[in-house]
Amino acid sequence: VYKYNSCFMPSEMVACIAAEAISILESMHSKGYVHGDVKPENFLLGQPGTPQEKKLFLVDLGLATKWKDPATQQHVDYDQRPDAFRGTVRYASAHAHLGRTASRRDDLESLAYTLVFLHRGRLPWQGYQGDNKSFLVCKRKMSTSPDILCGLCPQPFKLFLETVVNMKFDEEPNYSKLISLFDVLIGPNPSIRPINTDGAQKVCVRVGQKRSRLINDDDDSNARKKIRLGVPATQWISVYNSRSPMKQRYHYNVADNRLAPHVEKGNEDGLLISSISSCVDLWAIIMDAGTGFTDQVYELSPHFLHKDWIMEQWEKNFYISSVAGANIGSSLVVMSKGTPYTQQSYKVSDSFPFKWINKKWKEGFYVTSMATSGSRWAIVMSRNAGFTDQVVELDFLYPSEGVHRRWDNGYRITAMAATMDQSALILSMPRRRPRDETQETLRTSQFPSAHVKDKWAKNLYLAGICYGRTVA
Numbered sequence: 001v002y003k004y005n006s007c008f009m010p011s012e013m014v015a016c017i018a019a020e021a022i023s024i025l026e027s028m029h030s031k032g033y034v035h036g037d038v039k040p041e042n043f044l045l046g047q048p049g050t051p052q053e054k055k056l057f058l059v060d061l062g063l064a065t066k067w068k069d070p071a072t073q074q075h076v077d078y079d080q081r082p083d084a085f086r087g088t089v090r091y092a093s094a095h096a097h098l099g100r101t102a103s104r105r106d107d108l109e110s111l112a113y114t115l116v117f118l119h120r121g122r123l124p125w126q127g128y129q130g131d132n133k134s135f136l137v138c139k140r141k142m143s144t145s146p147d148i149l150c151g152l153c154p155q156p157f158k159l160f161l162e163t164v165v166n167m168k169f170d171e172e173p174n175y176s177k178l179i180s181l182f183d184v185l186i187g188p189n190p191s192i193r194p195i196n197t198d199g200a201q202k203v204c205v206r207v208g209q210k211r212s213r214l215i216n217d218d219d220d221s222n223a224r225k226k227i228r229l230g231v232p233a234t235q236w237i238s239v240y241n242s243r244s245p246m247k248q249r250y251h252y253n254v255a256d257n258r259l260a261p262h263v264e265k266g267n268e269d270g271l272l273i274s275s276i277s278s279c280v281d282l283w284a285i286i287m288d289a290g291t292g293f294t295d296q297v298y299e300l301s302p303h304f305l306h307k308d309w310i311m312e313q314w315e316k317n318f319y320i321s322s323v324a325g326a327n328i329g330s331s332l333v334v335m336s337k338g339t340p341y342t343q344q345s346y347k348v349s350d351s352f353p354f355k356w357i358n359k360k361w362k363e364g365f366y367v368t369s370m371a372t373s374g375s376r377w378a379i380v381m382s383r384n385a386g387f388t389d390q391v392v393e394l395d396f397l398y399p400s401e402g403v404h405r406r407w408d409n410g411y412r413i414t415a416m417a418a419t420m421d422q423s424a425l426i427l428s429m430p431r432r433r434p435r436d437e438t439q440e441t442l443r444t445s446q447f448p449s450a451h452v453k454d455k456w457a458k459n460l461y462l463a464g465i466c467y468g469r470t471v472a
């Protein structure tokens, strides 16, 4: 058994391990399983002096899960449970940190980190401690580009990492192509070239049939959609729903003292606030003629959130219909009559409170609005929200793939909020399906004024807006 701790393996040797490890994963995946905990400690070499001494083994199937249903051969369904992290923080894929259902791509991403570790002896996210460890490590993984992470490794490591972090949930890895990335390092006759590791052990792990060499690297991965490689950006995320024509009005860059005149003018014209948001401590408000509300009150408060005022309005049968927070800690809460809600509860938390949401789901509550203030979250949940199911997409970048998968399964975005680090989208299954289920999202660096007008022309109306972390 080779001890992998604190070693800097030569790149040819790591390339040999890469090639063999990929084919081990291919064989495991072909049986319908993902390993779930790929890391240096779980790779072992055979007993020295036996025919297996050059053979690599992957051990510890404790976290293995099925990626495909053995009966139907169907890929398991996509899901995200942000509190469901299992695995080893240092090597876990970003999707695993975020609690997404494990699939083949995750083993390969963990392998990429394993290879970089073996070659460089270190990963940039080592050394974090405490309750926030997984959060901080995931954030670091997602903000470390393959160029940076593999800056001191030969090109194949970077190409491998780039390919695997951009794989889709149910994408079939092209194992032989991944293996061939490393051919340039291993050379043409691997099986007769044992590699010397400090004289202690002779290792060449390349076994199995000879694979074709990578002739050049005009690899088509440049043409594929980059999921993780976008540049992190802070943007407006806006959501539009199709609905019958109505009057809608928006205001943005609204300073505290301009709020009341806008709202009063809207009320005079028969509009009520349907959603609100904050950007750089200025408010954005959307007012609709078709909210269905019968009465509305709002309060701008220096607190995030102002409990006494909310309790007072609850007493009078107003329910929170939208909420927003400014970075300086103030909040804007809108409460309305004529909502379908029968009971409401809210929580303010320093991190996204998925555990609390999960508990409330079990009690029949659904998330109906959300806000952030700095890195704090406020989540409002209501009974009788008109949903039959609800899911969360939480990510350090805009979770484009997750949103599309949820849309395909009939969910629609019903609440969202973002901090400078993370965006969270709540997607719900409506109890009564709208006749036209069209929903669109946009990400723009400026408030999407011009876009909103284009959407109106197509009977698409702003249904939600927030400002925060996305990917350009």
Ligand SMILES: *[C@@H]1O[C@H](CO)[C@@H](O)[C@H](O)[C@H]1NC(C)=O
Pocket (backbone or CB within 6 Å): 174, 176, 177
């Ligand atoms: C895998 O990649 C190789 C090399 O680019 C290509 O020839 C082959 O068709 C690919 N296989 C699949 C199943 O896409």
Ligand SMILES: *[C@@H]1O[C@H](CO)[C@@H](O)[C@H](O)[C@H]1NC(C)=O
Pocket (backbone or CB within 6 Å): 132, 135, 350, 351, 352, 375, 376
């Ligand atoms: C811990 O993580 C939360 C998000 O989950 C973040 O808002 C907070 O600032 C972090 N604390 C530290 C000390 O980094």
